[in-house]
Amino acid sequence: MEPFTTHSGIAAPLIRINIDTDAIIPSREMKRVSKDGLGEGMFANWRYSNVATREENPDFVLNRAPFRGATILLTGVNFGCGSSREHAVWALKDFGIRAIIAPSFGSIFYGNCVRNGILPIRLAEETVAGLADMHEKNPEARLAIDLPAQRLRDAQGGEWSFDIAAADKEMLLEGLDQIAMTLKHDDSIRAFMARDRETRPWIYA
Amino acid sequence: MAQPLGKTLAERIWAQHTITQLDGGATLLYIDRVFLHERTGSIALKGLEAAGRKVREPGQVFCTMDHIVDTFPGRGDDTRMPGGREFIVTTRAAARAAGIHLFDIGDPNQGIVHVVSPEQGIALPGVTLVCPDSHTGTVGALGALAWGIGSTEAEHAMATKTLAVNPQKQMRVRFTGQLPFGVTAKDMVLALIGRHGAAGGVGYIVEFAGLAVEALEIEARFTLCNMAIEFGAFTGLIAPDEKTFAYVEGRPFAPKGAQWDAALAHWRTLYSDADAQFDEEIVIDATGIAPQITWGTSPQHEIGVDGLIPDPAAEADGNRRTAMERALSYMDLEAGKPLAGTPIDAAFIGSCTNSRLSDLRAAAEILRGRKVAEGVKAICVPGSSRVKAAAEAEGLDRVFTQAGFEWRESGCSMCFFAGGESFGREERVITSTNRNFENRQGPGTRSHLASPTSVAASAVMGQITDVRTLARKDA
Numbered sequence: 001m002e003p004f005t006t007h008s009g010i011a012a013p014l015i016r017i018n019i020d021t022d023a024i025i026p027s028r029e030m031k032r033v034s035k036d037g038l039g040e041g042m043f044a045n046w047r048y049s050n051v052a053t054r055e056e057n058p059d060f061v062l063n064r065a066p067f068r069g070a071t072i073l074l075t076g077v078n079f080g081c082g083s084s085r086e087h088a089v090w091a092l093k094d095f096g097i098r099a100i101i102a103p104s105f106g107s108i109f110y111g112n113c114v115r116n117g118i119l120p121i122r123l124a125e126e127t128v129a130g131l132a133d134m135h136e137k138n139p140e141a142r143l144a145i146d147l148p149a150q151r152l153r154d155a156q157g158g159e160w161s162f163d164i165a166a167a168d169k170e171m172l173l174e175g176l177d178q179i180a181m182t183l184k185h186d187d188s189i190r191a192f193m194a195r196d197r198e199t200r201p202w203i204y205a
Numbered sequence: 206m207a208q209p210l211g212k213t214l215a216e217r218i219w220a221q222h223t224i225t226q227l228d229g230g231a232t233l234l235y236i237d238r239v240f241l242h243e244r245t246g247s248i249a250l251k252g253l254e255a256a257g258r259k260v261r262e263p264g265q266v267f268c269t270m271d272h273i274v275d276t277f278p279g280r281g282d283d284t285r286m287p288g289g290r291e292f293i294v295t296t297r298a299a300a301r302a303a304g305i306h307l308f309d310i311g312d313p314n315q316g317i318v319h320v321v322s323p324e325q326g327i328a329l330p331g332v333t334l335v336c337p338d339s340h341t342g343t344v345g346a347l348g349a350l351a352w353g354i355g356s357t358e359a360e361h362a363m364a365t366k367t368l369a370v371n372p373q374k375q376m377r378v379r380f381t382g383q384l385p386f387g388v389t390a391k392d393m394v395l396a397l398i399g400r401h402g403a404a405g406g407v408g409y410i411v412e413f414a415g416l417a418v419e420a421l422e423i424e425a426r427f428t429l430c431n432m433a434i435e436f437g438a439f440t441g442l443i444a445p446d447e448k449t450f451a452y453v454e455g456r457p458f459a460p461k462g463a464q465w466d467a468a469l470a471h472w473r474t475l476y477s478d479a480d481a482q483f484d485e486e487i488v489i490d491a492t493g494i495a496p497q498i499t500w501g502t503s504p505q506h507e508i509g510v511d512g513l514i515p516d517p518a519a520e521a522d523g524n525r526r527t528a529m530e531r532a533l534s535y536m537d538l539e540a541g542k543p544l545a546g547t548p549i550d551a552a553f554i555g556s557c558t559n560s561r562l563s564d565l566r567a568a569a570e571i572l573r574g575r576k577v578a579e580g581v582k583a584i585c586v587p588g589s590s591r592v593k594a595a596a597e598a599e600g601l602d603r604v605f606t607q608a609g610f611e612w613r614e615s616g617c618s619m620c621f622f623a624g625g626e627s628f629g630r631e632e633r634v635i636t637s638t639n640r641n642f643e644n645r646q647g648p649g650t651r652s653h654l655a656s657p658t659s660v661a662a663s664a665v666m667g668q669i670t671d672v673r674t675l676a677r678k679d680a
Contacts (some may be wrong), residue, residue: 016531018403018503022642027622031288033247076524078404078437081326082640083621084339085245086355098616104407107439108339112355125524127370163369167229178357179258182365185225185233189367192224192235202460202468203237203265203332 002117003175007098008144009071012061013132017165019075020082021109025091038087039094062095064139072143073100074132077125089116099145101128114168117175119147121162134158147173158163211478212443213375215410218350222333224367231369236362237332238265241305243296244272245337249359250299260363263304267327268296270310271317275624276613278588280310282654284627303363314457316589316615319343319431321555323423324589326456330445330472335362339434340557340639346426347453348445348475348666350410351528353434373439374408377477379415382492387673389567390425391559391637391656393417393431395497397489399507406438408487412477413443417491423452424561431558432639435504444476495670499641499654500544501532506641508544510659516540524677535643536651539629544653545669550632551582552664553646554610554657556620559637560588564657565596569604571675572662577609578667582628584611586618608665621645635663 029041040054049057056063062070073092074077079102080088089112092100099119113120123131134154135141141155147169152160164172171178182189197204212220222235241249246268253260260266266341273292275284282293293310300307308315314325319340322328327346327378327413335341339353362368380393398405411433413426423427426443433441450469453459460468495509506529508514517529517540532542538547554560554568565587577583585605587593593615596602603610617623620638627647628634634652637660641652662672 015524018505020642021639022621022645027645028286028625028627030244033251033291035248045648051648077396078407081403081437082339082434082642084337084353086248086337086356086357089355104404104437106437107407108353108355111358115355115357138512154620165230167227167231167369167371170229178369179256179361179364182233182367182369185227185367188225188233189235189365193366196235200468200471202329202464205460205464 001115002176002179003173004098004117004119004147006144006146007071008142009098010066010069011074011131011135011141011143012067012070013136014061015074015076015129015132017076018078018081021085021106022078022082024080024088025085030085030087035090037094038091042091042095051067066139067097071096071098073097074128074135075100075102077103079105081106081182084108086112089113089118093118102132103128113177114171117172119145119172121152123160123162127160151182210482211480213477213481213483214348214412214475215375215442217376218331218333221331225645227369231371233367234333234370236335236366238267238327238334239359239362240318240322240327240334240336241266241268241359242272242338243270243274243292245356246359247292247296247299249337249356249363250303252356252360253363254299254302258364260303260305261366261523266305266306266363267308267322268300268355269308269315269318269321270296271616272623274310274616275626276616276618278614280614282625286622289625313590313594316591317557317560317617319427320561320588321593323347324456324591326453326459329453329459329468330449331475335359335368340431342433342438342440343427343431345433345442346423346430346442347449348442348472350440350442352440353557359374363678375482376406376409376411376485377483378411378413378487378489380413380417380489380491381415382417382490383420384417384491384494384576387658387676388494388496389656389658390421390428392494392497393491393543394429395499395504395507395654396494397487398432398504399438399497401436401487403435403503403505404437405472406433406436409438411436411438411441413441418443419446422563423448424563428558432504435639445472496656496659498544498659498669499508500536500538501529502535502641502643503528503532504641504654506532507654510545510669514538514540514542514544530641545671547633547669549581549635549663549668551628551634552577552660553584553619553634553636553638554586555584555618556638557588558639559657560586560593561594564637565592565601568657568661569601571658571672572608572610572665575608575665577664581664581667583609584613584619584666586613587615590615600625619646632650635660657673
């Protein structure tokens with residue numbers, strides 16, 4: 001996994017509440033048993049005025065320069081709710097998104113982001129609205145994220161700190177393979193299983 | 206000396222599965238059961254294979270075919286979905302290589318994952334169960350701690366038998382009183398989401414409790430927990446009771462003999478203590494709930510079927526107002542008007558929310574001796590092949606087909622794009638599923654979520670209908 005430490009990039013305002021993973025990657029855009037090449041299908045129903053021919057909808061924010069090259073999304077409450085499909089995160093990553101800033105996230109989506117090197121940042125709704133407004137007016141402005149310091153800085157000098165669970169932060173910073181991390185506790189896992197076989201034998205029948 | 210505070214049911218199951226507390230706040234939880242399906246499970250199995258890792262306990266990993274497979278009679282590996290065959294063939298090969306139990310196409314036990322898992326006795330009270338599917342919390346209705354994960358986490362759960370999980374807050378939703386005639390678990394959960402929002406449960410494990418919940422049969426409890434994710438919750442669950450134990454007993458993978466006795470003794474200790482601390486508590490009077498229906502493109506856009514479509518102008522929150530306006534435009538509806546009486550093009554009964562035998566029986570009771578209105582496409586997709594067989598054994602298939610419904614093989618079907626099928630652009634569908642998102646059931650399709658009986662009544666009338674006008678009280 002690609003580690004996330006610091007990042008500075010174009011931030012696209014897409015302020016809608018409850019954007020679901022069906023909207024991020026529609027079922028019909030998941031055509032193969034693969035994590036790759038999903039960027040083209042990202043937001044397909046909003047991004048294309050004709051999904052079949054891929055004719056672009058010029059009004060959609062990610063079709064407008066310079067947001068076409070956005071690496072940060074500014075969005076609404078409960079982003080990534082709905083289906084667990086990790087394809088939503090793989091699609092965003094394939095498009096080039098590195099961080100998503102929203103007041104809240106769907107819980108499975110949030111975990112999927114962390115496991116794929118995308119930083120989900122929770123900020124107060126007014127803060128996200130203010131940032132979205134600023135970037136709408138100054139599309140070329142870059143937003144700077146410092147994960148070790150848990151700080152966010154806009155081009156006008158505004159600064160915010162954000163919270164993230166220490167475990168999620170570590171996974172993103174190190175780009176770690178979580179299975180390898182967990183297997184460091186293999187002795188504890190085996191001991192638990194041995195005890196558990198005695199106390200709950202029906203689980204193993 | 207202060208007494209330690211009591212535990213909630215979820216905290217109790219969490220504690221029983223805690224292997225170790227990790228640096229950084231997460232808990233390493235032991236995972237009893239993993240369930241997969243061919244859309245997101247295929248990629249998890251392939252990922253494990255590619256990394257050269259093995260499934261730690263293949264006997265506790267299960268897989269079904271539901272998300273890609275089509276539901277037409279006589280189906281095989283080919284589906285109308287472009288590229289669909291690859292999902293099915295890859296899943297089968299990977300499942301065989303991993304040595305896990307597969308409920309394949311043609312297996313009499315195949316079906317929708319969250320219908321199969323309790324039906325087979327794989328989901329049990331007190332277990333931790335995960336699946337790369339958001340509606341996994343459905344089986345929390347048995348008193349399991351079950352939640353949806355991504356494919357990468359599914360690899361982790363299979364390889365290590367564990368997941369590292371961040372702490373969750375605790376919420377209790379109590380439905381007091383008695384549910385009125387014609388009102389179902391689907392209406393209860395829609396009413397909850399309507400009042401508290403699709404993000405109302407974000408960050409919480411939600412325990413459903415109260416008289417109206419205790420009165421629900423187990424299949425209805427699945428419906429309630431199924432849509433906890435639509436409330437934004439990490440998962441939902443219900444304390445197991447005698448109905449739960451009776452439901453579980455004798456199922457193929459359920460414990461037997463002395464194991465059953467030991468399990469039962471353990472399950473009887475699974476409840477929230479009287480002094481358990483919930484971070485949030487919501488109380489809803491069940492007696493005041495009418496049949497519910499959604500008017501918009503989020504499950505929170507819902508009203509009683511006898512109500513009026515709300516006016517966005519009355520919404521103080523700007524983002525919510527914009528979402529409402531956008532939804533009304535997408536749905537081609539007008540604020541302030543009744544939703545009942547709106548003509549429909551299609552009716553769908555199926556999905557992990559409402560496709561169990563009791564759902565089909567209730568819908569058939571409405572349909573018996575009646576016909577679907579002319580021009581309405583009506584489809585019924587049983588939740589599992591077992592549900593289908595049981596329904597056929599009591600003649601329900603004939604009630605559906607004589608009324609004008611298509612009667613299908615089991616799978617997720619038109620809840621989304623399963624089997625490559627969709628409803629048409631601007632078609633208005635009343636559906637027993639869980640998501641009314643834009644384009645979910647087809648590009649430009651307008652979905653109205655409701656109970657299976659509301660769907661049946663509306664199919665007969667050709668318009669959105671208050672089921673209470675057609676329901677037979679003596680039935």
